[in-house]
Amino acid sequence: MESNSNQVHTLSVTDLCKSFAGLKAVDGVSFSLQTGEVFGLIGPNGSGKTTLINLITGLLPATSGTVHVDETKTTGKPPHRVSRAGIARTFQTVRLFRELTVLENVEVAAVSMGFPRREAVSTAHDLLVEMGIEGYETRLAGEIPFGYQRKLEIARALAMKPKFLLLDEPAAGLNEEESDLLLEQLRTIPLSKHVGVLIVEHDMRLMMNLCDRLHVLNYGKTIAHGTPAEVRTDPRVVSAYLGSAG
Amino acid sequence: MSLLQSPLSRMAKHSTAWILAAVLVVGAFVLNMAASGVIVDIYTYFCINLMLVLGLQIFMGNSGILNWTYVGFVGIGAYASSILSTSPAVKEMAVANMYPSLVELQTPIIPALIIGGLVAAAVAAAIAWPLMRLSNAVGVITLFATLIVIHVLMTQWDNVTNGPRTFFGVEYYTTIFIAAGAAAVTLVAAYYFRESSLGLRVRASRDDRFAAMACGVSVVGVRYYTFILSSFVAGLGGGIWAHYITSFSPKSFYMAEAFVLITMLVIGGAGSISGATIGAVIVTVMRESLRQIEGFLNNSGVIDFQVYGLTELTVAILMIIILIWRPEGIVGGQELRLPFVGSKHRSAESADEASS
Ligand SMILES: Nc1ncnc2c1ncn2[C@@H]1O[C@H](COP(=O)(O)OP(=O)(O)OP(=O)(O)O)[C@@H](O)[C@H]1O
Ligand SMILES: [Mg+2]
Numbered sequence: 321m322e323s324n325s326n327q328v329h330t331l332s333v334t335d336l337c338k339s340f341a342g343l344k345a346v347d348g349v350s351f352s353l354q355t356g357e358v359f360g361l362i363g364p365n366g367s368g369k370t371t372l373i374n375l376i377t378g379l380l381p382a383t384s385g386t387v388h389v390d391e392t393k394t395t396g397k398p399p400h401r402v403s404r405a406g407i408a409r410t411f412q413t414v415r416l417f418r419e420l421t422v423l424e425n426v427e428v429a430a431v432s433m434g435f436p437r438r439e440a441v442s443t444a445h446d447l448l449v450e451m452g453i454e455g456y457e458t459r460l461a462g463e464i465p466f467g468y469q470r471k472l473e474i475a476r477a478l479a480m481k482p483k484f485l486l487l488d489e490p491a492a493g494l495n496e497e498e499s500d501l502l503l504e505q506l507r508t509i510p511l512s513k514h515v516g517v518l519i520v521e522h523d524m525r526l527m528m529n530l531c532d533r534l535h536v537l538n539y540g541k542t543i544a545h546g547t548p549a550e551v552r553t554d555p556r557v558v559s560a561y562l563g564s565a566g
Numbered sequence: 567m568s569l570l571q572s573p574l575s576r577m578a579k580h581s582t583a584w585i586l587a588a589v590l591v592v593g594a595f596v597l598n599m600a601a602s603g604v605i606v607d608i609y610t611y612f613c614i615n616l617m618l619v620l621g622l623q624i625f626m627g628n629s630g631i632l633n634w635t636y637v638g639f640v641g642i643g644a645y646a647s648s649i650l651s652t653s654p655a656v657k658e659m660a661v662a663n664m665y666p667s668l669v670e671l672q673t674p675i676i677p678a679l680i681i682g683g684l685v686a687a688a689v690a691a692a693i694a695w696p697l698m699r700l701s702n703a704v705g706v707i708t709l710f711a712t713l714i715v716i717h718v719l720m721t722q723w724d725n726v727t728n729g730p731r732t733f734f735g736v737e738y739y740t741t742i743f744i745a746a747g748a749a750a751v752t753l754v755a756a757y758y759f760r761e762s763s764l765g766l767r768v769r770a771s772r773d774d775r776f777a778a779m780a781c782g783v784s785v786v787g788v789r790y791y792t793f794i795l796s797s798f799v800a801g802l803g804g805g806i807w808a809h810y811i812t813s814f815s816p817k818s819f820y821m822a823e824a825f826v827l828i829t830m831l832v833i834g835g836a837g838s839i840s841g842a843t844i845g846a847v848i849v850t851v852m853r854e855s856l857r858q859i860e861g862f863l864n865n866s867g868v869i870d871f872q873v874y875g876l877t878e879l880t881v882a883i884l885m886i887i888i889l890i891w892r893p894e895g896i897v898g899g900q901e902l903r904l905p906f907v908g909s910k911h912r913s914a915e916s917a918d919e920a921s922s
Contacts, residue, residue: 415774
């Protein structure tokens with residue numbers, strides 16, 4: 321792959337819309353995100369965060385609007401081609417290959433990106449060590465503790481050597497201690513892996529702390545965006561999100 | 567890492583396939599020397615069935631899609647190889663309406679078998695792409711409908727197949743050694759396919775289609791190539807079967823046979839080579855013993871009516887029981903490993919990783 325590790329890549333989302341039988345789940349959302357950045361996507365339940373990730377990754381077709389990775393348009397491509405353009409993700413409810421071993425889960429992601437088998441195996445080993453799941457390589461993914469499953473999903477996404485990593489509530493279901501630790505780990509990823517991270521989380525305190533920029537959705541529409549400090553004081557955010565989530 | 571790639575650990579990791587393959591071949595030699603003709607026949611037939619089940623496992627076990635069409639490709643291979651290997655004189659007699667060009671066509675037996683496999687693979691390649699886009703219930707129904715189409719073609723295209731009538735006069739070629747050798751090679755091939763990069767991606771798509779797409783797996787693509795490979799084995803196995811049985815008709819490649827192969831695979835566990843093998847052993851042993859019992863009951867006059875279908879009934883009930891009790895089959899999704907190589911190897915590997 322042509323990854324020049326110092327090159328900056330841009331993920332641009334332009335006027336993206338998705339309707340489900342009349343319900344506008346995502347309604348004219350635009351933003352852009354660069355490698356090295358942590359971009360937080362927040363909003364109340366049902367505000368369209370997961371749908372937005374599904375649109376960006378091509379798992380759902382957009383009603384209108386476009387997504388580009390640098391100059392490459394990814395909207396309209398099948399999901400596996402979108403992944404090859406450099407977009408990796410995790411799922412809100414963990415979706416592992418449960419009958420594959422932990423190692424194979426990570427390996428297959430590297431293999432399907434076209435890395436040779438040997439390289440895929442060694443990448444997988446390194447990532448499992450980095451995420452703190454070494455020692456579980458030959459266990460079935462469906463059988464390891466839930467906290468490890470969450471981390472395994474992130475390791476699998478990183479094995480694709482993506483330009484952008486989209487994390488849909490990576491700490492959901494973890495206890496407070498585990499989720500603090502995980503988010504600490506995530507903090508280092510943008511620079512060490514040279515990826516842009518888009519993260520969805522409900523815990524405002526953590527998100528304020530972790531993200532360089534925040535983007536707030538409500539009923540599919542952008543209601544605020546900016547630095548955490550700017551967003552925190554935005555009256556619409558306070559009423560729509562903080563009010564209802566508190 | 568270093569340990570993972572050492573030849574010793576690689577052998578340990580793959581020992582299951584090699585040991586099973588060796589047992590098959592040694593079994594053929596031992597039985598050929600020591601056993602009666604009936605046992606040699608049963609073993610030969612078992613090996614052919616095992617080869618067919620392993621071919622079925624390649625697609626069905628790794629993709630998780632129930633493949634009713636498989637036995638149709640067995641038929642395509644059986645007809646294609648038999649047409650090629652049988653002499654014009656015999657064909658003229660056996661298949662009255664055969665196209666003259668086909669009557670003239672003859673190749674030695676080995677090329678005939680291989681071409682049989684290739685024809686099945688080519689048919690699979692021509693029809694499978696749209697089928698692979700479907701999933702779950704719709705996909706299963708469509709594959710089932712495809713079997714019906716293949717069956718109708720076999721029964722109607724009498725210039726090629728002799729229609730519903732028996733195609734006879736095929737040369738006997740498949741000895742116990744050929745059958746055991748073919749089964750052993752298929753076993754190792756199916757094992758390595760499962761571990762290959764394509765096999766890995768298909769298995770990922772089986773476990774979670776959406777996650778696989780998100781990881782860059784072209785789900786339709788990997789299923790498609792796996793289906794073609796599986797159909798190639800079906801065709802090759804069909805040819806080997808045809809040159810054992812020497813006469814057959816389209817009904818040999820229909821639901822009853824499909825059901826037997828699927829039962830063998832599902833009972834043992836479709837996800838692994840060991841499962842497919844154990845399933846084939848269990849079903850063969852059951853069928854043969856029940857057949858003996860049925861014969862005994864019907865001939866001895868112990869009961870005053872005739873018993874039919876005892877075999878099918880029992881195999882079907884066994885399938886129901888296993889699927890309720892253990893849906894993943896007796897072996898489950900993972901390969902059996904010899905305890906002494908398996909567990910030590912595994913813990914050593916983890917220790918190696920932890921300390922590095
Ligand atoms: N496949 C679908 N078909 C119909 N409606 C859908 C579908 N997926 C999502 N929706 C609807 O779209 C809206 C946005 O859902 P989405 O899952 O994107 O919200 P979210 O912000 O991720 O919520 P949460 O915080 O609960 O995860 C909701 O009203 C949801 O019911
Ligand atoms: Mg969501």
